[in-house]
Amino acid sequence: MSLKQRISDLFAEYSVALETEEKKDEEKEVEMTSATLDSGQVIQTDAESFAVGVSVFVVNDEGEQIPLPDGEYTLEDGMIFVVAEGVLADIKEPAAEEPAAEVVEEVAMSREEIVSLIAKAVAEAKKEFSSQIKERDAKITELSKQAAPSISRAPKMEAAKPVDLSKLSLTERVAAIHNQFSK
Numbered sequence: 001m002s003l004k005q006r007i008s009d010l011f012a013e014y015s016v017a018l019e020t021e022e023k024k025d026e027e028k029e030v031e032m033t034s035a036t037l038d039s040g041q042v043i044q045t046d047a048e049s050f051a052v053g054v055s056v057f058v059v060n061d062e063g064e065q066i067p068l069p070d071g072e073y074t075l076e077d078g079m080i081f082v083v084a085e086g087v088l089a090d091i092k093e094p095a096a097e098e099p100a101a102e103v104v105e106e107v108a109m110s111r112e113e114i115v116s117l118i119a120k121a122v123a124e125a126k127k128e129f130s131s132q133i134k135e136r137d138a139k140i141t142e143l144s145k146q147a148a149p150s151i152s153r154a155p156k157m158e159a160a161k162p163v164d165l166s167k168l169s170l171t172e173r174v175a176a177i178h179n180q181f182s183k
Helices: 004-013 021-028 100-107 110-154 172-182
Strands: 031-036 042-045 056-057 065-067 071-074 080-084 089-093
Touching: none
Parallel strands: none
Antiparallel strands: 031 042, 042 056, 056 065, 071 080, 080 089
C-alpha cells in the first residue's frame, strides 16, 4: 500500500475530507466571460460578467493573460468600457442618437435671415477680395519702380544701316552680313 493510500484511509477512518489535486483543479477552472471590441479584438474577465472592479485582459497566442491597457474601449454593441490599471473602472451606455426631425427644426430659418446671412458673406468676400487686389497693385507698382532703372541703363542699339550688297564683292558681302547679325 502506498503512503498516499494509507493517509487517505486514515482520513476516511476519522471522517476527515481530503481534497485531492483533481478537486482543486476543478475549482480553479472558472468560466471566463468575454466580449468583442468594435475593432474585433476579444477581451475577457475571470468574473461571471463585466462589472466595475473586475480585471479585464486579452489572451495572446500562447494563452497568457495580458491586462488590458488603460483607456476607453467601445464594444460591438456600443457599450464603452473605461479601463484603469487592468481593472474595469467604468461602464458607459452607448450615446443615444438624436432624431433627425429635431435637427431640422433647430436649423430652420426664415427666408429673410438666409438672405441676410448671404449678403453679409458676400460683403465680407468683396472686402477681402478688394484688399487683396490693392495689395497686388501695390506690389506691381513697387516692382515696376525697381525694374525701371535697370531697363533704362540697357545699351541702346543702333539701327542697322542698309547696305547695298550688289556693289560688294563676295568677301565684303559675307563680312557685312556677319557684322549685321553680330551686333
